Amino acid sequence: MSDDPFPLLSLRGVFLSRKGQEILKGIDLDIFPGEIHSLLGMNGTGKSTLAYAIMGLPEYRIDRGEMLWEGKDIHDSPVSDRARLGITLAWQEPARFEGLTVREYLSLGARGRTLSLTPAQCLESTGLHPDSYLNRPLDHTLSGGERKRIELASVLMMRPKLAILDEPDSGIDALSLDYIKAVLRKLIRLGSTILLISHHDEVASIADRASVLCGGKILKTGIPEEVARFFRNHCEECPHVNRPDREDFAHG
Amino acid sequence: MVDYRAEFQALAEAYRLSGGNVQNLENPHTGILLVSGGRLLGKNEIPGLVIQGEEITDGVRARILVQKEVRLQNPVHLCFGVISETGVQRIVADFVMEQGSSARFLAHCSFPNAVQVRHLMEGTVHVGRNATFTYEETHYHGERGGVEVIPKMKIIVAEDGIYMSQFKLIQGSAGVVDIDYEAEVNDRGLAEMEAKIYGKSSDQIRIKESLSLNGRDSRGLAKTRVVVKDRAKAEVLGEIIGKGPSSRGHVDCMEIIQGNEAQASAVPRLLVLNDTAKLTHEAAIGSVDKKQMQTLMARGLSEQEAVDVIVKGLLK
Secondary structure (H helix, E strand, O other): OOOOOOOOEEEEEEEEEEOOEEEEEEEEEEEOOOOEEEEEOOOOOOHHHHHHHHHOOHHHOOOEEEEEEOOEEOOOOOHHHHHHHOEEEEOOOOOOOOOOEHHHHHHHOOOOOOOOOOHHHHHHHOOOOHHHHOOOEOOOOOOHHHHHHHHHHHHHHHOOOEEEEEOOOOOOOHHHHHHHHHHHHHHHHOOOEEEEEOOOHHHHOOOOEEEEEEOOEEEEEEOHHHHHHHHHHHHOOOOOOOOOOOOOOOOO | OOOHHHHHHHHHHHHHHOOOOHHHHHOOOOOEEEEEOOEEEEEEOOOOEEEEEEEEOOEEEEEEEEOOOOEOOOOEEEEEEOOOOEEEEEEEEEEEEOOOOEEEEEEEEEEOOOOEEEEEEEEEEEEOOOOEEEEEEEEEEOOOOOEEEEEEEEEEEOOOOEEEEEEEEEEOOOOEEEEEEEEEEOOOOEEEEEEEEEEOOOOEEEEEEEEEEOOOOOEEEEEEEEEEOOOOEEEEEEEEEEOOOOOEEEEEEEEEEOOOOOEEEEEEEEEEOOOOOEEEEEEEEEOOOHHHHHHHHOOOOOHHHHHHHHHHHHHO
16 A cells, blocks of 8 residues: 555545435545555445446436545546546456457457556466466356456456455355455555455455445444454444435444 | 359459458368359369259259268358349258268358349258258348348258257348248257347348257257347347257347337247247347446446447357
8 A cells, every 4th residue: 555645536425316215325435546445334335336436337426525536526427438547347246248258358458558467367366277268258158256257357457546346255265265365466566456345354354444334324444453343343233234225323 | 155263253252251261162172062143153072072053043053962971071161142233143952961960061142242132042951860960151241231131941850960050141231131940850959040140221130030849859049149220120030839848949039229210129939839848038139238338338448349349249
């Protein structure tokens, strides 16, 4: 993590509604260059929504608040523009593509970059053997775990400034978690910053800082151990679970 | 007097433009049938492959037979084309795969200058016991959209036989396409049909793939991938009849529509006549998948680049 006092991404008072329901209710969050920032929260608390809003998906445009990228407002920037700025997202359930090979998909992320790793190197980093996977179609013949690892390899190919990883470890066997952690470290070595959404303590433990999201708000930000303790003590039994619309619960 | 050499060269050039390797057409170890307009330009038989051809009023009648237990190593090249702007080409083709034989046919259909050309294919395929027939038909059309492509095939797959076909029309303007394939599949036989077409401008596409699974443990797949844009229209009928005990069939249709003037429809029809048969279908029609688009855009592709990648993949 760098000593740069200026955040790469800064969210101030971000509100977002979907289908008439307010999901993000005033998010304040800073992501600093070179850090792994872990985002904790129970299911339904808005973690993926926040990830999509940062990526700029059209259905997840923020209603109000500020979203500053290196100090500049990116509120109106479409997905492609944000990607060109260096933001990318690894989906929790990545899309599959008929007729596209793993090699072709990985290569898309490296377009216009001169210092990219090769598709084989990126695949290998995720524990998938290039000879077995590069020419395979990126379709339903891949298991969920394989597809997720390829998604990580794709992010690695892109070498983004900010990688938003939405539960890269869900559906992955325990033995493969080491590969996930290795990819995270590699991204950091290559100069990326990571916003990591994860339920695995083991994966989240490599974060530099962590935040807890509950009821559409950031409740606490700090060092991962403290935040994890807060999460265990206050959130795991919290009645806010899947009820981000209710305001009548006090947090400790 | 017809200059056969010049006509061959024109057809070979069209074949090359459609992605073919012209050397294939001069290889003495490869089975070949060359038809330009209504003229039979040439043929090459190899051991185990018998090609009989004759010119008829507006085309060519051919009987192509692979002898018993012969398994051809190299694909057989069928090169059909109309080089002029107008004309009719009728191909009446009977394929016979004798017991235990195996062959792969690559049909290249080129109509690079068509303004008003009709290409009619009336075919039968008899896949013998334990034989394997693979047929891949790739079209190369010019951009003027003046082609009518009307292939009709009747296929019979004997016990343990395998029939697999792919029809591909993604280069140039499709024009009017009316595909009608029907297959009857006997015990433990397999028939898989696939059509991939890109419709643009005012193209009109109709695809009917029909499979009757008559035999015990027979299998069938009717698969279509169609993309339409501008004012193009596509209509897909995928039909499977499950008659045989434990027969299994699947209709898989995906159509992407771009713009508000194009039209696409899909009608899967499943008829089960045996209580141990099982037929399934999936059909998806709509714009390009949003999540696929966003995934590619999150890698830095523009919206149009993302659409191109998805469409190319679907039709590959």
